[in-house]
Amino acid sequence: MNLGEKIRYFRRVKNLSQQELAIGICSVPYLSKIENGVTEPSGEIQQHLAARLDIELNHLNENEIIHHYVDLFSFIYKRDYKSAKEKFHSLTDSPARSVDEDILQKIFKSIYIMMTTEEMPGVHTLLDEVSYIENVIKGQKGFYYFLAKGQLSYLTKEFEDANNYLLKAEKLLEENRHQEWEKGYLFYMIGLTANMLYRNINALEYTSRALDIFERTYYFKRCADCRIILAIVHLRTKNFEESTKHLLLAETIANTFDDEVLRGIIYHNLGGIATHKGEKEKAISLYSQSLKAKEEEPLFAKIMTIFALIKEYQKSNYREKGLELIETWLGQLHENPLYREYELHFLYHKHLFTNGDHTEASIRFMVKELIPYFEQRNEWIHLAEYYPVLGKYFEKNQKYKQASMYYSMAYDALRKMHEVGVTYV
Known part of the structure; x- marks a missing residue:
């Protein structure tokens, strides 16, 4: 970066116009030439510009x-x-x-x-x-x-963008010297993001590479983080034995360090295994243990567990418990764009808990609010779940044209999941 670029950078960062920077030092056209590298200012002008910007032009490398x-x-x-x-x-x-x-x-x-x-x-x-x-x-x-x-x-749930940025960082690993733990953390983030995109093969590859580095460098808590991702991927492909193995190894680390939050994450994922096996009461117990372990954590650390528990209450027809849980947390989601997805999920289940089945009001909510939100964000996984609900409702009410439309949209959602590399068995 040449001298003119440095001056222009700090002028923009400090929100100064060329006139405000140049006044009493040099003319605006002359400053423009400096910033564009057309001319080299005298030492005296350099000192005055640096002083006004409160910077040093000679500094540590x-x-x-x-x-x-x-x-x-x-x-x-x-x-x-x-x-x-x-x-x-x-x-x-x-x-x-x-x-x-x-x-x-x-x-x-x-x-x-x-x-x-x-x-x-x-x-x-x-x-x-x-x-x-x-x-x-x-x-x-x-x-x-x-x-x-x-x-x-990643934090703003733009997972495709996150994946692209992290892969750009990976390319720079070869050009610059980085410590092993830095490589491990980057691989972990790529694996984590691939997991959120349901790209199981990439998630397994990068998370395994991260785990190898963390094990060699004895960063055991990071090892536990990796094993949780691996457990989630194996759970998604219904490899329950491998998923459980990784979670139990992570639990050993949690117990060694008496890490209650980590235990909460492990209980959540063990609850996920119980959910996939259809063990509703066991799943409810594990999700409840997870929430208790994460009691002091902020909402973002427990929102997925709350939602998982709501769905289990729905399956078990525990309407009072489901409504109580929704009412406890729904107010904290309102008007926070980061939680809009969960707010919509919660409102959908609130309709079901309240009425016991789909009504005109709940279907109207789905068509007007829930579906458009997920369509706008191309959330094909959620759409593949909700489209058939609408198709079944309209079919039951002998509105076959609408039913056919939503069944077709469900098929398209599954196809688009496949096109973007989402694999979910």
Whole structure:
């Protein structure tokens, strides 16, 4: 990055016009020439521009700066949040005074926020500011930039985008030197994202590669994370024995470290095995244990378990328990776009618990709200489940044209799942 690019970068980041930066230092046309690399300013003008922007034009090299931020990433990765917080403040309490430092500060601030809170306050803005400069997505900075973009897309449930960003980060692994644990974490994220896309083969491949690295480097809690993904994939293909094996190995780690949250995740997935086997009471018991273990966790950590328990109550016709659970949590989902999917699922089941079967009101809700939401997001898995419900309802009410339409749409949803690589047995 040349001098003019650095000046333009900080001028845009600090939201200054060329006139505001140039006033009293040089003319606007002259500043424009500097920023475009047409002319090299005198040392005196460089000093004045740097002072107004509160930056240094001579600074530590990029490798030295990256080293400090990778230390921060290492603490977060190891879930040593106390050390991570101290390191984070030591690196970010003072404003960045070089372009490299500013870019890395924004990237790693984004990673810190997402990995310690799984939330996104300000992350979009931080990464958008970084993307102003085209060559930010090169070299080591590029690896961390794409990793951060992948994490952000994952948290906002844009899983296809997440997968694309993470694969771009993987390509940069070969060009730059990265530690084994960094490779392991990237492979884990790719495996996790492939799992959310129901791409079982990719999920197994990348998660197994991550597990191999974590086992060789003795990061046991990360091993447990990988075994849970592997268990989910094997559960999806109804390989119950292999799924249970991975969960029991993960449970050994949870018990070793007395990790109640990890146990909650394991109970949830053991409940998933019971669900697939049709063992309703066992599934209810395991999902309930999972919620108890995750009692102090934020909503995002338990929403899937709540939904799984609601569905089991529906199958068992436990209407009062189902309604009570929905009413307990529904208010927390309202007007939060991140939970809109679950809000719609909950409202659908609330109709069923209340009326015992589908009514005109519940069908109208499905047609007007539930189905359009999932169609807009191309959520073929949910559509493949809900379309046949509508088809059956209209067939029962002798509205055969509408019934045929929804049965056909269900078939198309299954076909599109196959086209995008979704495999679900």
